[in-house]
Amino acid sequence: MTDVATRPSSARRFASLAKRALQAELWVYSSIGRAIARRPAIEPGGTGIGYHRPVLTVLIVFIVLSAIEIPILDLIVHPWPAVRIGVLILGIWGLTWMLGLLCAMLQRPHTVGPTGIRIRNGLEIDVAISWSAIASVEISKRVDEPKSPRVSDSAEYAERMQDETNILIELERPTPIRLPGLAPRGGVHEVTRVRLWADDPRAFLDAARPFLLEG
Template sequence: MEIAVWRSIYRFLLRRPRVPAGAVGFTYHQPVLPLLIGFLVASAIELVAVDLLVQQWPLVRIPLLVVGIWGLLWMLGLLLGYLTRPHAVGPAGIRVRDGAEIDIAVPWEAVESVAQVSDAGKPAKVADTADGRVLSLWMQQATNVEVVLAYPVRVRLPQEVETVDVLCFHADEAEDFMSAVRQHI
C-alpha cells in the first residue's frame, strides 16, 4: 500500500491516470471526498500546531516533522489513488477499482448483465447470497452498479484472492457508466 500511495502521487503529478487505451474512465470518489479533504486539512493543521509547540526542542521537533509530513503525504496519496485510478469501460471490458488497492479486470465475455441499482448498507466486502458470492466495493456503505458475471471470476483483494459471481460498486456518474457499457455489450 505504501508503494501504491507514492505511485498515485507520481501519476497525479505526471497527469497519467490508469485508464486502458480506448477506454473511458469513471470516477467513484465523490462520497468520500469531503472526508478525505477533512483529514488532509486536519493533518496540515496538526503538523503546524505540533511544530509550533515543540520548536524549542530540535531533537523532538525534527522526528515529529518527518512523521507529520509523511502522514500528510500518505493521506494525499490515498486521495490521489481514487483520482488516478478510475473505473473504466472499454473494448476489452470493465475495470473496477477501489483506490490503489483493488483493480479488477472483467472481460466482456465474463459479463452476463450490468444494471444500475440502489443498494445501501452492505454488510461485508464479500458475502454469500442467493445470487452467489458478491463482492461489494461500496462508498459510504452504498453501491449503485451491479455486474452479474457469466461465470465465477477470481479477484485479488488486498488480503486474499476470492472467487465471486457478482460485483457491486459505486460510480459517481452511474448513468454515464451504463451508457458506456451499452456501447460495448
C-alpha cells in the same frame, strides 16, 4: 468454521501485512506522480468513472487539518530538537499519505474499456473482469449494513462507498477475483455477481453498452 490447518500462520500474516504496507507506500507516490503528470490509469479506448464523490469532502478536511497541524506541533515541540525532527517527519509523511490516497482515488477510477471492467477503490483494490465473463450491467442502488464483507456467502462481491452501491454486474459464470490480503477476507474468491459504486452510474452504463452489444 475455517479449518485451523487452512488459517494463515502468524508469520504469513505478518509477511502479507508488511508487503501490503510497502505496496501501499509505493502506490501513494506513484499516484501523486500520476496526478502531477495528469496521467490517470485508464486503458487506451477506455472511460474512467469516478467513485470518490461521497468521501471527497472528508478527505479534503483531513488533508487541510493535517497541513495545519504540522506547524502547530512544530511550535509546541520547538525546544526539543530530536522530538521536533521526529514529529516533523511523521507530520509530513502523514500529509503525503493523505494526498496520495486522494490522488489514488482521482487517478485510479473504475474503468470501462476494450478489455473489460476494472473495479477500483483507493490504493489497493483493482479487480479486472473481462467482457467474456459479463452477462449484463445495470443501475441498481442498494445500501448495505455497515461493515458488511466485500464477498458474501451468496458469491456476490460488493465494492461499496459509504455502504452504498449503484451498479450491478451479472456474470455469465462463477468468476475468480483476487482481493488484497490473505484468506478468508482476501485472496481468490469465485463470484457470480458484482456490485459497485459509481459517481455517475448513467455514464458507467453508457460506456459499457457498446462493448456489451459487441458481445
